[in-house]
Amino acid sequence: MEHLLNAQVKQLQISGIRQFFNMVGDYEDVVSLTIGQPDFQTPERVKSAAITSIEENKTAYTMNAGIPELRQAIAEDVKKYGLHYDADSEIIVTVGASEAIDISLRTILSPGDEVLLPSPVYPGYEPLIKMAGASPVHVDIAPYDFVLTKDAIESHITDRTKAVIMPYPSNPTGVSPSFGQLEEIARFMQNKEMFVIADEIYSELVYKNPHTSLASFLGLKDKVVVINGVSKSFSMTGFRIGYVLAPxxxxQHMLKVHQYNVSCASSVSQHAALEALKNNQTEIERMRATYEKRRAFVLEKLKDIGLSFVEPDGAFYVFIQFPSAKSTFETAVGLVEKSGIALVPGSAFSEGGEGYMRLSYAYDLPTLEKGLERLRDYVEHHL
Structure with missing residues (x-):
């Protein structure tokens, strides 16, 4: 009976990140620096808000778009990025940023459309594009210092291009476009009949320049869909609360897709997210300061080991170049087997990641130090 299943779904593969993470679990004594999972506990007041919502029986369906108080809190929060969205008509609370991306793509795309993706890129976009009947077009951004620039976009546009996906700070590189580069994209997009999906889930985790949302540029609000959420910034990944900002x-069309997909996000999680946004901004600062220290530690160690890398200015990843005659996946397996250190092979992030490894520094300093010493051992004795 399997031959009767959806051909698009059958062709999909489990994320390379998860494939490798699961494989590593079969080995003993491995330091894994693979997963982009904050190692902080969810703030106590946020957990208490979730518990209170259950005790107060706030466990029924909510409005499809989310509880009004949370949408208002989101509208107030994004003003720091120069964004102005109406809580009643321009915000949908979703089941994580993943669902926000899904409903955006399913609303925008028709069969035969093309979507431009930076390469390397987080592997979660391509399957959603394909399931919407459209085609992903990978744009090699290595020649542009791993930034999806105006020139990179322009050189890949065809008459079938419907949208561009811009995730920044990037997973896997941690790189963001500069203000000037975003300004160039904004001017270029003014006269284009195409959309940009700006996945800004790591917007709170920036270490050099303040985050700038592409939607904040004059005249772009009708062309940019903003994706964000509380997972990374408040260490609330399991609560599954994201949101989409759109005109x-x-x-109103996205809401239909969202309604028939999930009805609404978890009521309990929505109340937890409300508490996070209203009363826990200092928790973001505490976590960001810790990540910044870890970032400095990791970059210094990598320089000392003699490895080149793409210098990140946000998120909690470093994309490390591995000069090897072997494939990146084979090298990643060698790291595990010979030195007991697990990094994600760059090929998990499309062909543009070949020759690189992603290291996540969402781990405490002792774990990072132990892992980097094992990485040194591999470089000195096996590379």
């Missing part, structure tokens, strides 16, 4: 005329 009213687009949002």
């Amino acid at each position: 009213d005329w687009m949002r």
Whole structure:
């Protein structure tokens, strides 16, 4: 009976990140620096808000778009990025940023459309594009210092291009476009009949320049869909609360897709997210300061080991170049087997990641130090 299943779904593969993470679990005494999972506990007041919502029986369906108080808190929060969205008509609370991306793509795309993706890129976008009947077009951004620039976009546009996905700070590189580069993209997009999906889930985790949302540029609000959420910034990955910001005329169609997909996000998680956004901004600062220290530690160690890398200015990843005659996946397996250190092979992030490894520094300093010493051992004795 399997031959009767959806051909697009059958062709999909489990994320290379998860494939490798699961494989590593079969080995003993391995330091894994693979997963982008914050190692902080969810703030106590946020957990208490979730518990209180259960005790107060706030466990029924909510409005499809999310509870009004949370949408208002989101509208207030994003003003720090120069964004102005109406809580009633331009915001949808979703089941994580993943669902926000899904409903955005399913609303925008038709069969035969093309979507431009930076390469290397987080592997979660391509399957959603394909399931919407469209085609992903990978744009090699290595020649542009791993930034999806105006020139990189322009050189890949065809008459079938419907949208561009811009995730920044990037997973896997941690790199963001500069203000000037975003300004160039904004000017270029003014006269284009295409959309940009700006996945800004790591917007709170920036270490050099303040985050700038592409939607904040004049005249772009009708062309940019903003994706964000509380997973990374408040260490709430399991609560599954994201959100999408879009103009009213687009949002009303997205809401239909969202409604038939999930009805609404978890009521309990919504109340927890409300508490996070209203009363826990200092927790973001504490976590960000810790990540910044870890970042400095990791970069210094990598320089000392003699490895080149793409210098990150956000998120909690470093993309490390591995000069080897072997494939990146084979090298990653060698790291585990010979030195007991697990990094994600760059090929998990499309062909543009070949020759690189992603290291996550969402781990405490002792774990990072132990892992980097094992990485040194591999470089000195096996590379």
